Amino acid sequence: MVYFECGLCNETVKKPKLAKHLQRCGSHTVSCIDCSKVFAWNEWESHTSCMSEAQKYQGNLYQGKESSNKGQVKQDTWVDGVRRAIEDPQTDVAPHIRSLVQKLLGFDNIPRKQKPFGNFVKNSLKIWDQSKIDAMWNVVASASSKPDGKPPGKAGQAVPEPGKPPAKEAKSWPGWKRAIDDELTVGAMPWKRLCVRVVQRYLASGNAGDNDELELKALSSIPEDYCCAKTPNVQLSGSSG
Incomplete structure (x- = not known):
């Protein structure tokens, strides 16, 4: 599931709930939590998937679990x-149906069989027509994938760029302190x-734990001089802005 951060109130919102949030909040931009890319109010719907944190930090050495990756890749x-x-600009799909599929x-885990698909649409989009x-x-059943022109690789494993040697070891x-510093090198950001x-x-990095407890651990690891009483932003000590 893709999560976005509101550009106005900095709240983290799941994609299915983002449209209502933007109507209420009035923000014109949002950013993806995983890749940090900023989207305008009319662009975020096309951002349906993103690289995982494991792919981001392990680079070419990233290898997903094959047992789970096969189904996910499919x-x-x-x-x-x-x-x-x-x-497709040449599509004959009605605009309102295209919009509904885009939201879907x-x-x-959208079902690929008709009966479960119908139930999924009713429960997820509250459409009963x-x-x-x-x-x-009819749209999703007729859609077929096209070759992307990329050389084949093992499922879940990135293919090294030509002429570029693979990294010797994953990060x-x-x-906690060093990870916080690394994230803040791009600039200040809300503590959440x-x-x-x-x-x-x-x-x-291969560790495990409860998300809520780990977030509390991360919060407690932020040095006091990185925080500002006037804003929810955190920045490296000595930085301005």
């Missing part, structure tokens, strides 16, 4: 095919977002 390929179908792609559900199913967990990113890095 699902992602199918979702990409659906996305291409509704974004914000959810995880069978004609709309059938029209959405290990540097400790900082804690989420540091915990994601901790888990991506």
